[in-house]
């Protein structure tokens with residue numbers, strides 16, 4: 182094995198060692214945000230943002246808000262304004278920003 186190949190091999194081993202702990206960390210995280218409990222519209226934060234689980238403005242809903250990161254077709258998903266919780270895809274709040 183040439184010196185260059187050995188260095189490349191050793192550097193790849195180092196990268197592999199770094200990847201394994203990260204993947205172990207991800208696997209140990211709590212369930213995905215999609216599985217997180219749905220925001221309670223009566224909670225203080227929801228009230229402050231006027232969050233509703235079903236929008237009254239048909240063209241504005243969480244599923245077409247820039248902040249919504251739920252999968253297309255799912256009935257709920259994550260929103261950074263409610264960490265650890267899910268918002269309803271059909272929901273809405275006063276921080277709504279339409280997707281570009």
Ligand code: SF4
Nearest residue numbers: 243246249260274277
């Ligand atoms: S910012 Fe408001 S409207 Fe947008 S996804 Fe979050 S809760 Fe829904």
